[in-house]
Amino acid sequence: MDPRNMPAIPGQPRALSVSELNHQVRHLLETSFMQAWVEGELSSFSRPASGHWYFTLKDAKCQVRCAMFKGFNQRIRPLPKEGDQVRIRGKVSLYESRGDFQLIAEHMEPAGAGALQQAFEALKYKLQQEGLFEPARKKPIPALPRHIGVVTSPTGAAIHDILTVLARRFPAIGVTLYPTLVQGQSAAADIVRAIQAAERHNRADVLIIGRGGGSLEDLWCFNDEAVARAIAACPLPTVSAVGHEVDFTIADFVADLRAPTPSAAAEKLSPDQRDWLRLLDSQQARLLTAFHTQQRRLATRLEHLAARLRDPRRELQDKAQRLDELDLRLQAAMARRLERLQTRLANADGRLQSQSPARHLVIAQQQVGQLAQRLQRATQQTLAHKRERLAHAGQALHLVSPLSTLSRGYAIVSTPEQPVVRKATELAPGDAISARLGAGRVDATVLRIHSDDPASGDSVL
Structure with a gap:
């Protein structure tokens, strides 16, 4: 007999089954700990064919079993390995079948030293796989932009360096500053907003996005995925100018051109005005020489044409006489053609009268009347002949008929x-x-x- 179906003994409390106990404990754990962040070292890490991850998270004193199902672990790059220090966000639960206390992980990130570098490498790998770093998608940078947009802090050293270089090299280039935060938690969203403002403004030929040097944490907003995608989607050519020459960010890989510093970006986008002045002087001298040469050539040609030019009144008289001759010939030709056409029209009218449908219709009606009379006479003759033959056949039949004998x-x-x-x-x-x-x-x-x-x-x- 199943113990669950046995009647309770009076005075004794009802005993729970193991399944009931584990189920109640699981419910209590999951309702008491909605979500928890736990940090520790990965151990006993396994990835079966199902795609789920099973591992143990431990510290110097304790350990806890963990499971991370396929739907949550697909985007984690690079893949974790034994000994990694990680931070996990998940739900506390109980695996009822074995009664094991466990943590159901929903998010995993590196913990401690090197976490930012690992996040950098993970995002770099992801965007590279999507093709955002491909040279084929990068837009060409204009050789001489008429207007440059700058996305940076209005109080930082980057905008001062850019303006100084442009004023020295080519002050005719216009500059529009799109101010933004370049450090802190809200900096990434602010940079995206500034890039989108430059797109809507649609005034700049090229856009510089950057800031001065700093630590990895200071430059981290330029490693944000939203910033990278905003740069990739920007229709304007973009130049990344973040930090010092040794600093690399995700923005450097996504932008159409990387400059090691903001000053270098301004130099890449602006030609040296002294070179342009020398070029303009040279072009002006060549233009004046070509102008004087062409002027002399045209003057010589004008003299030759003037010598060949005749009195236009004689030319007009010849043209008028020729026009009169052509007019007379045209009138004679038109008269002859009109006469030929009238003759052809008269001949066609005679043929049309001889072939008139009304005449043919009268003849046809007469023929129909004659044929109708002939048909009537032939029909009457045929009927009379048939009647005569029928009478003879009736008499012959009557002679041999049994009725006649009877x-x-x-x-x-x-x-x-x-x-x-x-x-x-x-x-x-x-x-x-x-x-x-x-x-x-x-x-x-x-x-x-x-x-x-x-x-x-x-x-x-």
Whole structure:
């Protein structure tokens, strides 16, 4: 008998089954600890074919079993390994089948020293796999931008360095500052907002995004995924100028061009005005030389044309006379053509009259009338001939008809078994017979049979 179905003994408390106990403990744990962050060292890490992760998290004194299911661990890069120090966010629970206390992990990140570098490498790997670093997607940087947008802090050294370099090298280039925070927790969202403002403004030919040097933590907002995607999606050519020459951020890999410093970015985007002035002077001298040469060539040509030029009045008189001749020839040609066309029209009208449908219709109506009369006469003759043949055939048929024979006093005798009785010997006294006469029918009964054989006399059978 199942112990669960046994009646309770009076005075003793009801005992829980193991399943009930584990279920209640699991419910108590999961409702008491909604979510918890736990830090420790990875141990006994395993990845079965199902894609779930099972491992132990331990410190110097204790350990706890953990499970991280496939839906939560797919985006964790790089993959954790034995001995890693990690921070886990998850739910406290109980594996009821074995009664094991465990932590259901929903998020994992590196802990302690090197965590930022690991996060940097993970995001770099992810964006590289998506193709955001590919050279084919990078936009060309304009050789001489008319306007430069700068996304940086309005009080930092970066904007001062950029403006100083531009004023020295090419002060004609316009600059618009899109102010933003470049350090702190809210800096990444502020940088994204500034980039989007530059897109909407649509004034700059190229956009510098950067700040001065600092620690990895100070530059961390330029390693934010949202900032990287905003730079990649920006329709303007972008130049990343973050920190010093040795500093690298995710923004450097995503931008269309990396400059080691903000000053270097300004130098890459601005030509040296002294080179341009020398080039302009050279071009001006070449232009003046070409102008004077062309001027002399045109003057010489003008003199030649003036010598060849005739009095335009004589040319006009010749053209007027030629025009009169052409006008007379045109009128004569038009008159001849009109005469030919009138002759062709008269001939066509005569042919049309001879081929008039009305004339053909009258002839056809006459022919139809004649044919109708001939058809009527032929029909009457055919009917008369058929009637005559029918009368002759009727007379011949009447001559050979049995009815004609019967009308002369003969009869056709039949019985129910025989349609026609030809001999008297085929009957017996008492047989019912039927006699067909020339007019009508007679039913009778045989009384005697007379033989027609002369040798036998009038014997009765």
